[in-house]
Amino acid sequence: MISATTIGPSTAERVRSACARAEGARLAIEGTEPVVTLLHHLRSNGEVIVAVPEDSSLATLARQPSLDGVPAVLELTDHTPLELRESVRSLVWLRGELRSVPVPLMRPIADAVAVEHPHPALLDIGHGTILLRLIISSSVVADSTGAEPVDVEDLLTAAPDPFWELETSWLQHLDVDHPELIDQLARRLPPSLRRGRIRPLGIDRYGISLRIESEHGDNDVRLPFPQPVDDSMALSRALRVLAGCPFLNGLRARS
Missing domain, CATH: 3.20.180.10 (PNP-oxidase-like)
Incomplete structure (x- = not known):
């Protein structure tokens, strides 16, 4: 018989695992079409480093010198590992302020990200690809059971499941x-x-x-x-x- 009490990961752990597994996140700001990111990585300081094409509308907007940052949403989709009839297990929305990364800091930040999350897109930084920073202010996850907000501090202290890569x-x-x-x-x-x-x-x-x-x-x-x-x-x-x-x-x- 199924246990009446289901023991499982916390909501924050589920979001961290989804962030680690998801590929091709969508980054959007009001008034522009969403851009599929080439890389996303959530850091312990509360920012998501994203890589986008240098000629994308988001990159152009984020680099305007008169703007300190613009409201943005990063949507991540956690797909089922197997080919099932419904392929989406959960959706995660990370909201915050999108900021540019000064050119002199792009390579050092890319190197720091590579230590935690080696990714081929980091090799293209400065060659058609740039980095942006999303400073997270809120997080929401939705799955077959409904939608639930996640406290940002809880999210930053949580770790992805140790088996997410396997x-x-x-x-x-x-x-x-x-x-x-x-x-x-x-x-x-x-x-x-x-x-x-x-x-x-x-x-x-x-x-x-x-x-x-x-x-x-x-x-x-x-x-x-x-x-x-x-x-x-x-x-x-x-x-x-x-x-x-x-x-x-x-x-x-x-x-």
Whole structure:
């Protein structure tokens, strides 16, 4: 039976994980078309460093000398690692003030970002790509359960899930190579939710989420681990225990 109390990441942790996973965020200011960023990175000082094409309208506006900053919104989409009928797991909106980065500071800031988040777009800074700074004032996340604001201080002190980089390979491995384990997990669902195609939706240190796709719509269910896990071996063991198969061979995601 599913636990009545679902243990999972805090909202701030979910946002940090979504920020780490999301690609191609959309940056918008009033009166212009949104621009797809080439890079985004949330720093501990409360700013998001974004890279945009040097000839974009946002870059032109942000660099106007008469402006200290303009209100802007960065929208991030957290997509499902597997090809599901509905591919969006959550949306995150980071609102704040967009400011330019002086040319002499672009390379030092790019180097500082590279230490925490190596990304190919950083190689193009100064060569058709520039950096901008979004000073965050508010954050909101929305998913199948609704929308929720996130305190900025909580967001900055939270960390992304330790498995965010491995999640895609883990779920693909489960979906392709271990359908029997998914079947075992499905036995923990109420009978009314077993009528449809059951796929792994997400996994983190606190548990696994399943998506049930049926002719009547989609349902997401979370199955929590008995306790949070911190490494791949513990994650594999927790999954097998949750499925009622503690003596199966350990699961390892393919590289």
